[in-house]
Ligand SMILES: Nc1ncnc2c1ncn2[C@@H]1O[C@H](COP(=O)(O)OP(=O)(O)O)[C@@H](O)[C@H]1O
């Protein structure tokens with residue numbers, strides 16, 4: 001069964017086409033991702049999927065039925081990208097209220113809130129207003145409200161943006177638990193490549209309002225071919241008078257003292273060998289040689305990927 | 312239609328109750344100083360007008376105390392609520408309720424009810440101080456039990472509408488303040504002394520009926536029939552404006 005099936009979704013803002021004919025199918029029980037840089041159209045798409053924005057064209061089915069508000073409320077828990085509605089409530093109250101609005105009785109809601117605060121390690125800030133917390137904890141509290149009331153489909157718009165690595169892992173673990181123990185379906189928006197590779201079963205890669213690729217992260221990366229990413233960090237001015245370095249200088253993307261290169265695997269190994277064997281090693285601070293990431297998928301497909309995060 | 316995994320929806324009462332308690336909790340933290348401001352403002356106005364009003368002008372005295380009391384409610388339910396709803400809407404905060412598919416009237420009623428509740432202490436204090444100042448009988452003040460919720464609900468309905476309909480958040484704030492100013496002027500001046508044009512305006516402002524109901528109970532012989540009519544008008548405006556606000560809320564999200 002499918003959790004979501006969308007065909008031909010188009011949404012314009014004036015002349016600007018934010019979603020330009022999007023098709024996607026997410027299976028029940030899978031963690032399906034939307035990856036794309038800022039402005040790719042992810043939030044627009046997600047807001048249509050939860051019935052908050054009317055598509056200019058196209059249709060959406062949710063758990064096999066045509067989308068409507070009541071069905072969304074019964075089937076979906078949605079985490080908006082910006083959550084201000086609960087900012088003035090204490091963390092506990094925010095989670096409890098959301099649970100009641102998802103149909104739990106008071107005492108059930110209270111128990112659910114207590115369990116969620118414990119699961120996400122929010123116990124210490126339970127009685128503080130959500131809006132007074134640090135950015136990361138605030139996002140975590142908003143995430144807790146999404147899990148209240150147990151909906152079978154979770155739609156999460158950038159749930160981990162601004163979280164520290166520990167909190168981010170807590171979110172990933174909570175998502176995985178919902179999926180493995182309760183067969184929840186998850187639609188997760190991210191502009192973080194590491195997150196996409198870590199938690200997604202399948203990912204639709206968005207660029208300029210279109211899906212430019214859709215597959216498992218592993219297969220997408222395999223499709224990039226036999227290339228490696230070589231990163232060089234220089235301690236001092238790179239010795240460009242060395243022929244081995246000069247060759248790379250022309251191909252590298254330079255950010256300060258960091259050079260980044262995508263090369264066919266054999267060339268990448270040879271280049272690294274030449275540099276580390278010669279006098280240039282003196283000037284080299286650090287280097288890494290890595291297999292392709294989803295970021296390379298972007299470059300491969302000819303899309304710009306400036307807004308993507310790697311860590 | 313019977314997928315066992317689909318969640319249940321709360322009853323209308325439960326949804327309203329959840330919004331009400333949540334809003335009350337947040338307002339208790341954020342709004343208490345503003346509530347004092349509302350009561351101080353009204354008491355200040357009464358003191359000022361006491362200095363100006365002629366001795367033994369009991370008509371004016373009744374009107375001032377009733378108007379100043381309802382003004383406390385208007386400050387919170389009209390002004391602050393319009394501001395709050397406008398800000399929530401501008402920041403996308405209404406998405407939270409819309410995606411939960413909370414019935415619009417439940418959101419409006421819950422928010423309105425909590426704001427109205429908050430005004431009770433300030434309004435009661437204002438009424439008591441006013442009675443002492445203008446030498447009015449206290450025995451009719453029990454009517455506040457009806458006047459405050461009804462005035463609160465009808466003004467909050469209007470406040471919610473202003474917040475939802477204003478094109479921008481700042482305009483919602485301005486509209487709320489203007490609304491409160493209207494309540495202030497039309498509430499404090501006895502209807503009989505207004506120019507004919509303004510009497511028409513007075514008749515369509517919902518707070519008028521709350522003010523008149525309260526003012527009537529300060530008379531030596533209370534016209535209970537008139538009081539009941541005024542309160543029924545308040546109730547009708549409250550129901551209509553909250554239902555309308557609920558409908559507008561559903562549509563304003565897209
Ligand atoms: N309400 C709006 N009015 C006008 N343009 C908008 C609006 N919302 C989004 N956009 C534009 O649509 C594009 C896609 O935005 P969005 O869906 O938020 O992308 P993402 O979530 O991937 O960052 C962007 O260029 C953005 O500026």
Ligand SMILES: [Mg+2]
Pocket residue numbers: 042043044081
């Ligand atoms: Mg977005």
